Structures are given as C-alpha cells and as structure tokens.
Amino acid sequence: MDNLNGAKPHFVLVPLLAQGHMIPMVDMARLLASRGATVSFVTTPVNAARIKPVIDGASDAGLPIRFVEFKLPCEEAGVPEGCESFDLLPSVDFYKPLFEAIIMLREPLKLYLEQAKPRASCMVTDYCNWWTSEVARELNIARLVFHGPSCFYLLSSRNIHRSKVYERVADEHECVVVPGLPQRIEITRAQAPGWLADWKEMQGRVMEAEEAAAGVLINTFQELESEHIALYIESTKKMVLPIGPLSLYNKDAKSKATRGDKPSVEEHQILRWLDSMGPRSVLFVSFGSLVKMRPLQLIEVGCALEASGRPFVWVIKEAEKCAEVEKWMSEGFEERTRARSLVITGWAPQVVILSHRAVGGFMTHCGWNSILEAISSGVPMITWPHFADQFLNERLVVEVLRIGVGVGIKIPVFHPEEDRVEVERGAIESAIASLMDGGEEGDERRTRARELGEKACKAMAEGGSSYGNMTLLIQFAMEQAHNGIAD
Template sequence: MENSRGTRLQQSKGRRLVLFPLPLKGHLNPMLELANILHSKGFSITIIHTHFNAPNSDDYPHFTFHPISDGLSEGEASTGDILHLLLLLTVNCVEPFRDCLARLLSNVSEEPVACLVADAIWHFSRLVADSLKLPTIVLRTSSASSFLVFGAFPLLREKGYLPIQDSRLEEPLQEFPPLRIKDIPAINTCELEAFYQLVAAMVNESKASSGIIWNSFEDLEQSALATIHQDFHIPIFPIGPFHKYSPTSTTLSIQDHSSIAWLDTQAPNSVVYVSFGSIAGLDETDFIEMAWGLANSKQPFLWVVRPGFIRGSEWLEPLPSGFLETIGGRGHIVKWAPQHEVLAHPAVGAFCTHSGWNSTLESISEGVPMICLPCFSDQKVNARYVSQVWRVGVQLENGLKRGEIEGAIRRLMVEKSGQEIRDRCISLKEKANLCLKQGGSSYQALEDLISYISSFFFHLHAPEKGRLLIFPDHGFMVSLRSFSITIIHTHFNSPNPANYPLFTFHSIPDGLSKTEASTADVIALLSLLNINCVAPFRDCLSQLLSNPSEEPIACLITDAVWHFTQAVANSLKLPRMVLRTSSVSSFLAVAAMPYLQKSGYLPIKVIARLPDDKRDAIIEMGFGGLLHLACRELRYELCSWIISNYDTAYHQLNMATGVVVLVTTQDVGNIMGIPCSGEEIVVHTRRGTSNRTYTISLLEQNLENLAIGDDFRKTFLIFACATLLAPNSKLEGIHDLWDTIWDGDVGVQKNWSKFVLHYIEDGIREYQKNQPTYIRGCRIFLQEKMHVYRLQMVVTLLLNEANNVRGNIIQACGL
C-alpha cells in the first residue's frame, strides 16, 4: 500500500493545484472530495481556507493547507444570517487571499501551480488569479438546473417574478417548467438587492472563468448542462457524483457511528432517515409535528438532530414528555451521522431531507426515495425536480403537519406508488454508477478535465528556450539567438520570407482598401489597422497557441503602436513585451499628452477656436456640456471591458464584484451635457444618393465661417454626431442621420440623450453578435459613466466610514 501511494506522489511531482473552498459545509465537503479526486490523478493539492469552519488538516496528510484571515468576529461567525455572512467573507477575504496566493506562486522551492480551483461564490478570486496570470476553474456545488435559474435572475426581475409576491406563488414559471414562482431560489432577508448582486457576481464570474466543474452527471441533468455549455462558451466538466469516487468521508462534524450499528438491526428498506443538513433549522412547533409524524408512521426512523437545529433550544428539550418511551427502539436520534454510509445501508428505505444538492445527489446515487422539505435557496428547485422531473420522491408543500408527514412516509414505504418511485430510484442509481466507469460520461469528463488542467501547466511554464511570437509594425524585424521565431504580419507592407529562412511567417488580413493602403494620412492608417487587425490577430494567435505539434510559446513581442495586443495576449494567458521604435525623449512627450490636454495645450480643434457668441449659441441649444467635456481620449482596454460586460437587454453594466450598474438616458444627459427630453429622433432612410457633401474638414470650415443661424446649428449637430455622439467606422459619417438633421427643425427640442444611448447599445449588440472590427457609438459616455460609478463608490465608502466613526464616538460617550 505504501509503495502504491509513494508512486502516486512521485507522479504528482511538478504539478500542483490550489483549491479555495467556501467555508460552509455544503460547499467545503464537495471541494475536499474534488481535491481527493484530483490528487488521485497525480496532482499535488494546496488548500487555501479561512479560519472559520477550517478543515482538519490531520485528516488530509497528503494535502498542504494555508489558512487566511476571514476577519469575522465571534458574533459574525455564529450568525444565522447566511447572506450577511457571505457578504462579509467576500469582502474580508480579498486581501488575505491575494497575499496568500501571491506567496504560493512566488515560492520557487515549491512545485509550479497549474491553476486555481475556487468555489463560485468566491466571485473575486478570478480577478485576483488573473492579476497573477493564473487560470481559474470554478466549482459549482449546486445542481446545473438551479444554476440556470440563478443565471436568469435579471430576466425574472424584468418580467416581475422577482421580488416574489405572496399572491403569485402558485403561478407557473413559464421559462423553467415545471417550476412555479414559489420555487425560485430565495433567502429570507431584508437585503434583497444584496442577494441579487451576490447571485449576479457568482454567475458572471463563472461565465468569465476558464471552466466550470459540476458535481452532477449527464444522465441526470443532460438538458441543463447542454444549455449551460451553449450559453457560456467555456468548458464544463460534470464529473459527479464526487462521493462515489472514494469512501473517504469529508464531513466537518463529529459523527455518531452508533447509527450504523442500529441500522444493522433493522429490516431492509424499512427505515426513514431524517436529516436537514448543516444550516437549516426548525422552530419548536415544526419539530414537534415532525416528531409525531415519524412516530405515527409506525416505521423505524434514524433522525439527525444536530445541536442548535431547534431554534431556541440546545438539543432535544422540546420533545414531548414520554415521546422517547413511546417510540421505544423504533427510533434512534443522533447529533450527526455518516450520511454516505447511512444512505448506502440496505435498511434505509426513505430519506426525509431539506433537499440540499449534496444530500439529493447522494440519495439518488444510492437509490433512496426522498421526502422533500426545502428551506431556502436552490433547495426549492432541487425538491421540484425530485418530485416532478426525476420523480424519485415526494414534496411536502403545506408546512410541517404530522398527518402529511405520516402520509408521505406511508406512500413511499407501503403504497404501490412508492414502489414505482423506488424503481425509478434504482434506475438512476445504476446510471450514476455507470457514468463513473470507463466509457461513462463522468469518467470521460474527468479525463477531459485532467487534460485541460495539464494544458494550463504547459502554457504557463514554457521552457527557457522556446518560441517567440513577433507582431511587428512595418519595417520591424528581429533575430534572437537560441529562440525559434514566428512572425505575424499584415498583408500591407509584408516582409519577404525568403530573406528570413530561419523564421516562420503567418499573414493576417488588414482590411485595407487600395485607397486606404496608399493614404498619406498616417494617423488614419494606424487607426484603421488597429481596428481591422484585432479579430484576425486574435484568431491567428489562438491557433498558434493551440497547435500541440509546435514548440510552446514563451511570450509575445509587439510594436507599441499595436495597442490592442495586450488585451488579446492577456485573454490567452500569454506574457507580452513591447518594442518602442522611437527615441526615449519623444516617448516622454507622447506620455505627457494627458497632462497637455488637462493643461489646455491640447486639443487644438475648431471648438476651441469658436468665438464666444457661437459658443453661447451652442449652449442655448442645450449642448453646452460638449464644450467642457473633460474626457477626449478613449482608453481601449477599459472600453473593451465595459462592452464585454454590458447587458443591452437590461441597460446595465455587470461589475466583477457582482454590483449591477444601471445605465439610463438621464446618465447620458448628465455626463455628456446634452438634452435628455423632447421629441424622439427618427432617422429617415435616403431613397437615393445624397446631394449634400459632408466631410469632417468641411464641417469644421463651416462652423468657423457660417453666421449664427439654423445652418450653423445644424452644422454643429452633424459635427457633434460625427465626432463624438454617434461616430461609426466610416470617415464620411452616417449620411442618413446627417440628412435627417439638415432636413429637420432645430427649433424643436429633441431627446438626444435617448438617441445616443440607443445608438451605442445597438453598436454593442452588433459587436457582441458579429464581432465587427469597429464598435459604433459614443464610447466616451460609457467610459465616463464608469468613472462616475467609481467616484460614487469612493464617496459611499467615505460616508460609511464617517458613520462608523460617529457610532463609535456615540457609544464611547454613552450618548
């Protein structure tokens, strides 16, 4: 045995995974089970965990453990408010986690780390890992079916399903049959917005991760898994049931093994096992109803009543006098039990459960029918699927009443319908066993997961002498001793490969017309190249990285003018170096341009040259804000991030922290300083060729030369749209819009803010769907909206801190 273990550990040398479990038992246990699975496949395992609910490292001598501070007070750690606890943890653990992960990655004496595996609730972990150039795979400990409902929360809110209203509980949830409104995951809290934001963060960060691991299997949730795979566009790995890989228990509670000895004395399929997990609780009235329901069923029962399970009581104090004597040896009550062993015991014939996902999957895997009493969150979805989709149990929906409990037990244990449910349970149990065997879906998903993680390892830890990727501007070429060189280049001014026989060349389209390629306007040319080459470059680089027959790539070297390449390289986890072909002195002058803008030296444009009377006319039109707009420079990476995270259906920006930032017409008016009320702007389509000539230079000349009047005002509107409010990829602008402005009445107030918002959202929608090389619309507005949000967050934090200080002073003074 020792030789076998030693061989396995030797195989693991050089491949390490960092796992970051959420410290709730329903999340921590499956993460530790996953750790055992991955360790059995040759990986070294490092666990980062909080002090709260810390696992016992003595139970896992083959893992390395690193505790981090969770910042919880004694009162916070013992709170029954799960949402409040999670919000505290996801704030308090960010810095300790970052510091710990950074230390692990910088420790050269340890094996290199291939990736991070984090619980989906730790929504900040991916951003931390990304900043350290480490891929993140998410573990989702709920069912795939409930995850789809969580992901649809924005839609459910828009349609009025959320917040849940008592008068609509029984209405069907049309988007997710056979769920009803009352089956939507919910938590008993007065901080609904905080709950929605936490869910959004969990879903969004799962989507943005490098992959998702599910404790489920294809035959159980094929439809939900297929939908997730289609919608998320990232690898998913349904490798469950986790607990069937190894008999090792991962529970954090002290188990009472007397329950197994007691079960050994009972008849097959005769015992009702009752357990409500590690969080759910009952009040005294429900507890007594449950007790009499079990007693009146006349069936033997094993009941887990953990300390604190009955609200307001230590343990069994509320039991009716004489109850234990009444049931005699027919009932066995313990504080905790080894659930895997209990459900696998032949004496157990039914499981009365809170419908947590771990318990549901374990019961299905052992072929035990369920009586479902869901309490909160995804348990409601699980219970509905157990009773209505898989039909391997019944659900009690009218509260805890002894008669209904007794009836449900008799239905499963005595009546004919119970045998039909049991038969379906046995069928699913067989499928759960088969999926783990060679050729099974979970077996293959695990093999795919191991290969996927191994690919991270080789990409992240390229050999010293490997391959370099060069993406030059025209006229730039290098030769480096000991490295293989691959050149990505445009068709325009392409190098001659015959002159460089030692290099490999890959040509990408640049989208330039003959006229554009021969232009003397260098700035226009560079702008077009930086727009047109993004998608071709990304595709080419991805193909090179995924080619297993080539040497691994150490890094990318690009000309500094290719400003988009950093974002592309980051998305593919590839380091990037820049070649600057100018002098250091001129580079300093370029770097000072933001300061020169702020100081008023730049830009030297027509608006700055307009006399006061024309500027006053623009202010009277309601466009005075454009004269003083602070931002005149687009930050490419920020805009790309905003557009990637913008939800056009709900007019909102989904922040990485889970916060949802709504974007309104009023925001456009406030930020851009343009009208946000009046008639809607309708752009008329031309039937023929416009007889008017529009160019930016001509518009600038007219603004300077025209007298103040309608022609001047119309010219300004066209100029503002072409350069700022509604730009598109064509240098001559949008003739339909310009003609609409010229043919309209400038004396009638128009809702320009609404038009600007719709136009940029149309551009984002088109970009997200078709990935064109240019995103039309007012991106400066989105950039400034982000800055305003950040400022609001700073102000809020300062006000909260001020209130905290005020409260401490009042408390200290006894006021």
C-alpha cells in the first residue's frame, strides 16, 4: 500500500453497464484502493449482485471501496426490468434504450458527488459515458476517460476518422490501408466502421467529451504497444497512462474465479480436470459475453473440436444451448469426446482457465479483455472476430504481435438473423492444428506469447511501467485535492 501523504484522493469510477467494460474497472477500483485511495464505484442492483463475491472480498480485505448502487430507470427508458447490462438484453433492439436509461443516472450521480465526503478528487468514466463530462464540468471535478480497447484500436480508429479514408471507397468490403501506423494494416469499413457508427449524435457527444477530458487511461501496457501509445499521445496531446493488464491484479484463485459473474461450474472442478491434462495440451474456446452463435455455427465448432483430437474446454452460453444443439451433443458428441472435453454452459472463470499450465491455446472473439488475459498468461490465440474493435484487435494479434492464427472470417456478424455457417469446420480444424502444432512457426509463436506474458507481469509489479503509471494517476488526483478542486 502506498504511503499517501497529505490529502487522500477519492476516485469515482463510472463504468458502462456491460460486462466487458465493468470487469476491468472493478479491477481498477480494487487496485486503487489497495494503494491507499478511496474509491466510489457506481453500479446498479443487478450488476452489484453479479459481483457480490468481489464486493464481499473487498469488504473483508478492508479496502476503502464504496459500491454505490443507483436504481436504473428501466421502465422509463423502455428496457425490460432486470436487464441492467447489455449482455442481459433479449435483443439488440434494446441497446439504445439501455444507453438512454444509463444517461438518466446523471442526476443521481450529481447528487451523490455533491454530498460525497471526502469530495471527489477525480472521476474516471467509461468513454461511452459522455454525459459524465457535463457533471464533472458543473461540479469542477477532474475527469479522465477510461478506454477498455487496445491502443492500437484507438489510434487506428482515430486516424481512420480524421483522414476520412473510408469516404474514398464505395464498397464497404474493399480494403483500405489504415493511415499513420508503423505497420501496413488493411481493414474494410464493414470490419471496423467505428464504435457507435450507427448513432452519429451519440458518437459526436462521446468524441466531444473525450476532447474535454483531462487525460486518458488505457487497459494495456507500455511494452506491448509502445509505438502505438507514443503516436496516440502525439495525436491527442493528452496525458495518456497505460495501466494494465488490470486482470493481473487478481493473483489468487478465488479472486480470479469471481471476476464478472458467478461461475456455472465450481472452480475446483475445473482445476481438477485441467490438472489431469498435459502441459499446454488444452484448447480453451470462449467467445465473450455478447457474441451469440446460432445453432448451425455452434455445431460446426463442436465438430471441429471433435475432429482435432485435442483436449478442450468449451464455453457455451445459456442462450446458445437450444434444443437443436442439445440434441446434437447427446447423439454422440458428448460420449465420443468425454475423456478429453469439459463443456461449460454459462459463465466460466476465464482467467483461472487461461492461467493454468495445461492450456496451450485460446479460441477467442478478440475482445480486448480476453486478448489481454491470454497475453498475461502467455497463451497464443485463434482469432475469430465478430464486430466493434475485434477485427482491428485481430490485426494486432496476428500481424503485429504475431501470436495468433485467424480462422479466416471476413464479414462481421453481430447477432445473425439466419441460422447459417460463417466458418466451416475444416477451416476451424485447420486453425486449431496450426496453433497447437504449427512446427517451427508454432514454436516461435508460443515463445513470443510467453515473453509477452512475462513482460505483462513485470509491468504490473512494483517498479514496472503500469505500476509507475498508476502512481502518476494517484499523484494527479492528489494534486487536484491539494489545488482546491477537491476538499
């Protein structure tokens, strides 16, 4: 714990209500509190219930974190009651209403900040929560933006937007070169249209709020993206602090297992199964909290896993395991793969699994949290992007860092209406063989992944780059208090 002389900083963290956005900010809250800062973490009743073990653990450890629960106005915004996170919504039709419900938290947040003791030194808010910029300005509180995605994605998106490169191509599937990068990276408008591209007004507000922010925090580390971080700082002219991988705050098995939600299978059962497998022999397959595969594609994945002959852990969402999938699994798949498979329906403790010595590869949707967790464990990846930042993250993993193999997906798929196969079993099986075997190329890929994992751990340890940046963050907040912006 840091010895904080003088005013003790009070951080107020306002995440977006989405699992991939909340999880790293919960880690940030605990990390700040462990270093002596007071933290208020804004959430809602349903989301607080999902992270109850984390809340209880913070309380037991005596960490100065207040989990502040605001009632989300679901009914007023037209959101189904209890659907307080994007992964809980029954369809994408409710995405915009949920955003509108979150914006309605403006007044409760302002009231909390007006009454908070000690007064907030600094707000750290998800970049999507543009409305917090207005609150910060009205109450004269310094505001920092937190970005969950990679700096490579942030820089690429910024350069694409500013150069208007997409305006020079008529076909959304035509490749363009991303301007201003150290490497030649090609992408299509369909693969990387820009977050919130369909909601121009909101996109504009998000960008304005970021320009007004005092600085930017990114869940990455200097040694992973040094060139891109330098270019991003040059472009934004802001204080930019890489403070990750935040997942590495979780060092013991219990804290790893309780990140995000209650696991569907007990941690000790998973560990016992993994303990029975050889080192680096298991492929872990999981596609995040939002991606929902249709039955035909899910079955195609299962067929490829069976044909690969390798041990695997496969996470299937409750919403994916329909009667058709269950029928297919019961008609031989379960029996034929029983000796080498662990199928988890629901939420899985991903960091627990990735950090186990038996795991040698990870098939992922390329969400940045998942990529960072794999990198932190030194695990190479099979990349299967679907939407948002994921295609650019794939380019970073496969083409820049060279620690991944793509399945060959070209067309983004968010929530497919049709039950069709986007990637056939042969391509999936080929990617598995390339990653898990791969000869000399595979050995080099595994070596690079392992070296990055070691660098990630050093970055978060005392004396490391991210540790130092967290110190700078705490000093920044203390200066706000000292200068009278906070009491």
